[in-house]
Amino acid sequence: MKNFEYAAPRTEQDALALLSPRRDEVALLAGGTDLIPLMKKMILTPRRVVNLKNISTMRGVQRLSDFIVLGAVTPLDELADSPHLEPFPAVRQVIANLGSMQMQCQMTLGGELCRRPQCWYFRNGYGLLAQNGRLVEQGDNRYHAILGNEGPAKFVSASRLAPPLIALGAQVRVLGPEPDQQRWLPLEQLYRIPRSEEQRELTLLPNQMITHVRLPVESARWANASYEIKHGAGPQAPLATASVAVRMDSAGMVQQVRVVMGHVAPVPWPSPEAEQALRGQVITPEVAEQAGAAAVAAATPLSENQYKVQLAKTAVKRALLLAAGLETGGL
Amino acid sequence: MVKLDWPKHGEAALLGKRHSRIDGVAKASGAAKYAYDIVEENMVLARALGCPHAHCRIKSIDVSPALKVPGVVAAEALKKPGDEIQWQGDLVAVVAGETEGAVAEGLAAIKVQYEILDVFVKDDDLEAAQKAGRTRRAGQSTKLERDIPEDVEDEEEWEEKELQRLFDQCDVVVEGEYGIPVITHMCLEPHGSTCVWEGDKLIAHLSTQNVSGTPGQFAGPLGIPVTDVTVHCDFIGGGFGSKFAADVWGVAAARLAKKLGRPVQLMLDRDLELKNAGTRPSGFIKVKVGADRNGVVKVWDSHHWGTYGIGGGVVSQGVIPYVFDPPNRRRRATGIRVNAAPGRAWRAPNHPQGAVLSQCAYDDIARALGIDSMEVFIRNLPTVSNGKADVYREQIEIAAKLMDWKAKWHPHGKxxxxxxxxxxxGMALHTWGGAAHNSTAELKIHPDGAVEIFLGSQDLGTGTRTVIALVVAETLGLYPDQVRVNIGWSTYPRSGPSGGSTTVGGVSESSRRAATAALNQLLQKVAPKLGVPAERLVARDGRIVDAQNPETSISWKQACSLLGMEPIVAKGEYRRGRTKTxxxxxxxxxxxxxxxxxxxxxxxxxxxxxxxxxxxGLIINRKTAESQVLGGVIMGIAYALFEExxxxxxxxxxxxxxxxxxxxxRLGDVGEIVVHLYEPPEEYERGVVGLGEPPVISPGAAISNAVCNATGVRVPRLPxxxxxxxxxxxRAQKG
Structure with missing residues (x-):
């Protein structure tokens, strides 16, 4: 790790003032579970590290009239324990599934959403796109993208909380670059598939930061669930995940539905195809299976990750069954 | 006089019972100091720079920019222009500094120019390796029941035909491909040391399995007499066969410490640890096996390959086929040179690979015939090569009961x-030597009754300290906590490196011998006092007792007070092959x-x-023996399902x-593990046999066979x- 200047502001405005328009000059620190390893490997060598954890306005869970607002530096175990999160098993399941108590307590919501890709080419210093995608394409891509991978970006989006939050209609508050600039973005708009090494997987400018996430109160009435397919009980990234949020009528007929897959594409991957297959249906094992198949119909697996198509399909199916209160089967 | 032999079966006071480790509290509380925990006054930190390329030549190397980084106190190149580098992470330089940050910046500042050379790493791909000129024949051997007729000119051709003839006679022939990749040792504590000079003498606090054997490895490269080097290791955070050497980084730390006149700690970073400090060689095999309708194997023909790294060795032919030795077999081996660090001994070298490469094929015979795998293993027992068919038969019976095998069994995929x-x-079976290594112990009985023993051995975490305490306490009729065990310093009497399951035998040999000799000296002193011939005296329950008249006795403390001013000092020595035992x-x-x-x-x-x-053989500490098996099984589950x-x-x-x-x-991945220590009286009579390696050998094959039994499909390669x-x-669905 290179030496750096360290700042621990107490307000959002002070933090914003410490950012720089130049990329990678300043790093934001929350739980540090992602930043510290990247700095140790010198993948990131910021001149300044700004610790956000002392900013009290960015911590905790609040219920307002239309929204439940989650502070970006709230540790995940606090989120999981919050009574306001009770109607959102899709979120709580993912936190419980992290597989490490230390990670649950240390990781924060904002840090998790901004986690850099786990792509081992990126983590070994070959760049986010690993020589314009060539290294991944011709190399070991067993954990890489099966969707949205036509461009040079082959990594998978690392956030495990983004899929459930997007499915639930979450928005994210972006502050900056000017002190008085703030807006609420739909969470999916935080992510993008970079086309060049200069772009990043987030749409944030270097001198912007996220401070809060909010969930519409209305979404608490939607049945929701996440299903993550993992290799082992440890804290490693899942192989494929799916989160669903469904509004059903009294007969169990699907009125509205969001299906978002994780770890299958460079961004959290909503599946309008699966949603289409579900609308107007009652969720049964057969319907869930069809939705899963629809979700991966357009998959373009790489040389070593064909198996992930099957995993993504199964994740969608099982998330739907879970949300509908049916047996998911499996291990 | 007390006899050297172990107490009769069932008569031991301590041996074979459950004992907690004597250093358990120190380890659990953090009081135990590992090499990484040694912090010396005025110490500087050192770290190494790994080469980013897997195959290259150094064009130039300049460490001077590192010295300009504030806080850096020394920088040394470990390679010179013209040197060829054969794996990513090979150490090219070391930097020492006051803080981790300074050292990191120093390492980043070093300027190296590399000429990139061609890379080959596909150890599983024999054809590609041949094309790349990266293969090396690693032997071939054939064993056939029929002798080659004298008039045969081309022996190989005759053998080929004979094998064909044998296969034609078989009721079932299975052809399979199996594989087990390279894994690392993944020691929780990476390799490294803290080196301290006192004048011209070096003390290396080294994370090592080889306390007595490493001083020379420092002395040689440093150009100093071995008598000037002391190696110390009280606790080690994992070795598994990878920590027998001082290694270049150990010597570099010593050199930096000398140059700076300050203690230096150099531990490898995790990635350099994995890239340099130990891997287990891979093995891949193409095999054809023929058997009769009962699943008894008649003929085996195989070619296996894999890598030890750049050296190009391969899993020994000797373990193919593993444990079973059918009447006819041909085996060939090819080593592949890949751009990776040389392999190191990994818990039971060759055996886990042998088990996977062989016993998956035996299980596939059961699958092909639709008969119970256990039956196939039992029916082939007459061909086991270690003469232990009867032991295996009994062990299989016990294991089957514990597993409820008969009730749970179904044909593969059905x-x-x-x-x-x-x-x-699924099941598998294994074998291992585990003979005692050379060991010398020195034991002192002090006039105040205190007992201490010294061995230049080490405790890998397996409970060696506790074993020594138990052996001495058993011999002297004391409790283990009355014995001060001193190990971990090379200045103590020489004891072997802890590898190959040799330690428990070695240290119990030397400890028992030293304690018996010391006790006999003590009994000579006690005999006149009690008016009983020394031959009739025994030590038990903290007393010296007349075996014929137990009323006549004297406490341990009183007995020792008879020594006057001089402690008893006795040596126990064991030399493998030379000491009768x-x-x-x-x-x-x-x-x-x-x-x-x-x-x-x-x-x-x-x-x-x-x-x-x-x-x-004889169990010394039932609790740590069980732990050893549990650990082996978990490590086996790791390489069967996860590691690569x-x-x-x-x-x-x-x-x-x-x-x-x-x-x-993680714990949630290992399931229920049932350990049964097999110790009928005949085993006890055999004396101590090492246990470190055996339990880690079979899990790969057993788990692969279980998955095949569940699915009906062979997943050819681990994990x-x-x-x-x-x-x-x-693939199976496509046919």
């Missing part, structure tokens, strides 16, 4: 299916059975139950050289990840 989940059983022997068997569940939709394999039945070194096929980069990317199981399982299922 079990009940619950949703997408199927379950299956009834205390230890060698050769174990061992049977393991696995029960797994497989999710056919996700390829996830989950351990349900694992049974390990293990002999080890992944090298980028193009750059040769070690892609998963961090704990975050290198898959390992059995969701990807490999789903890929195998998809």
């Amino acid at each position: 079990g009940p299916r619950e949703g997408s989940v199927v379950t299956g059983l 009834n205390l230890s022997s060698s050769q174990v068997a061992g049977v393991q059975m696995a029960e797994v569940a497989v999710d056919l939709e996700t390829g996830v394999v989950k351990m349900k139950k694992f049974v390990a039945v293990q002999d080890m 070194r992944i090298l980028d096929p193009q750059t040769g980069a070690f892609l998963n050289a961090e704990l975050s990317d290198y898959s390992l199981p 059995l990840t969701p990807k490999r399982v789903l890929d195998a299922l998809a």
Whole structure:
């Protein structure tokens, strides 16, 4: 790790003032579970590290009239324990599934959403796109993208909380670059598939930061669930995940539905195809299976990750069954 | 006079019972100091720079920019222009500094120019290796029942025909490909040392399995007499066969410390640890096996390959086929040179690979015939090569009961299916030597009754300290906590390196001998006092007792007070092959059975139950013996389901050289493990046999066989990840 200047502001405005328009000059620190390893490997060598954890306005869970607002530096175990999160098993399941108590307590919501890709080419210093995608394409891509991978970006989006939050209609508050600039973005708009090494997987400018996430109160009435397919009980990234949020009528007929897959594409991957297959249906094992198949119909697996198509399909199916209160089967 | 032999079966006061480790509290509380924990006054930190390329030549190297970084106090190149580098992470320089940050910046400042050379890392791909000129013949041997007729000119051709003839006579012939990749040792404490000079004398606090054997490895390269080097290791955070040497980084730390006149700590970073400090060689095999209708193997023909790294060795032919030695067999081996660090001994060198490469094929015979795998293993027992057929038979019976094998068994792929989940059983068996290594112990009985023993041995975490305390306490009729055990310093009497399951035999030999000799001296002093001949005296329950008249006795403390001013000092020495002994022997068997569940939709394999039945001669500490087997099984589950070194096929980069990317199981992944220590009286009579390696050998084969039994499909290569399982299922479906 290179030496750096360290700042621990107490307000959002002070933090914003410490950012720089130049990329990678300043790093934001929350739980540090992602930043510290990247700095140790010198993948990131910021001149300044700004610790956000002392900013009290960015911590905790609040219920307002239309929204439940989650502070970006709230540790995940606090989120999981919050009574306001009770109607959102899709979120709580993912936190419980992290597989490490230390990670649950240390990781924060904002840090998790901004986690850099786990792509081992990126983590070994070959760049986010690993020589314009060539290294991944011709190399070991067993954990890489099966969707949205036509461009040079082959990594998978690392956030495990983004899929459930997007499915639930979450928005994210972006502050900056000017002190008085703030807006609420739909969470999916935080992510993008970079086309060049200069772009990043987030749409944030270097001198912007996220401070809060909010969930519409209305979404608490939607049945929701996440299903993550993992290799082992440890804290490693899942192989494929799916989160669903469904509004059903009294007969169990699907009125509205969001299906978002994780770890299958460079961004959290909503599946309008699966949603289409579900609308107007009652969720049964057969319907869930069809939705899963629809979700991966357009998959373009790489040389070593064909198996992930099957995993993504199964994740969608099982998330739907879970949300509908049916047996998911499996291990 | 007390006899050297162990107490008769059933008569030992301490041996064979359950004892907690004497250093358990120190370890659990953090008081135990590992090499990484040694902090000396005025110490500087050093770290190494790893080469980013897997194959290159150094054009130039300049460490001087590192010295300009504030806080850096020394920088040294370990390579020079013209040197060829054969693996990513090979150490090119070291930097010492006041803080971790300074050292990191110093390392980053070093200027090296490399000329990139061609990379080859595909150790599983024999054809590609041949094309790349990276193969090396590693032997071939054939054993046939029929003698070659004298008039045969081309022996190889005759053998080929004879094998064909034998295969034609078989009721079933199975052809298979199996594989087990390179894995790392993944010691929780990386390799390294803290080096301190006192004048011209070096003290190296080294994380090592080889306290007595490493001083010379420092002395040689440093150009100083071995008498000027002391190596110290009280606790080690994992070695598994990778920590026998001082290594270049150990010598570099000593050199920096000398140059700076300050203590230097140099531990490898995690990625350099994985890239340099130890891997287990891979093995891949193409095999054809023929058997009769009962599954008894008549003929075996195989070619295996794999890599030890750049040296190009391969899993020894001697373990193919493993344990079983059918009447006819031909085996060939080819080593592949890849751009990776040389392999190191990994717990039971060659055996885990041998088990996977052989016993998966034996299980596939059962699959082809549709008969119970256990029956096939039993029917082939007459061909085991270590003469332990009867032991295996009894162990299989015990394991089967513990697993409830008969009730759970179903033919491969034909079990009940619950949703997408199927379950299956698999087994494997193993063998190991485990003979005692050379060991010398010095024991002192002080006039105040205190007892201490000195050995230049080490405790790998297996409970060696406790074993020594138990042996001495048993011999002297004391409690283990009355014995001060001193190990971990090379200044103590020489004891062997802890590898190959040799330590428990070695240290119990020397400790028993030293304690017996010391006790006999004490009894000579006590005899006149009690008016009983020394021959009739025994030590038990903290007293010296007349065996014929137990009323006549004297307490341990009183007995020792008879020594006057001089302690008793006695030596115990054991030399393998030279010392006649009834205390230890060698050769174990061992049977393991696995029960797994497989999710056919996700390829996830989950351990349900694992049974390990293990002999080890005489058991000294039942508790740590069980722990040893549990640890071996968990390590086996790790390589069966999770572990693998992944090298980028193009750059040769070690892609998963961090704990975050290198898959390992967690407690939730290991399932129920049942350990049965097999110790009928005949085993006790054999004396002590090492236990470190045996339990880690069979899990790969047993678990692979269980997955095959569950799914009906052979997943040819470990680890059995969701990807490999789903890929195998998809291939099977396509036919």
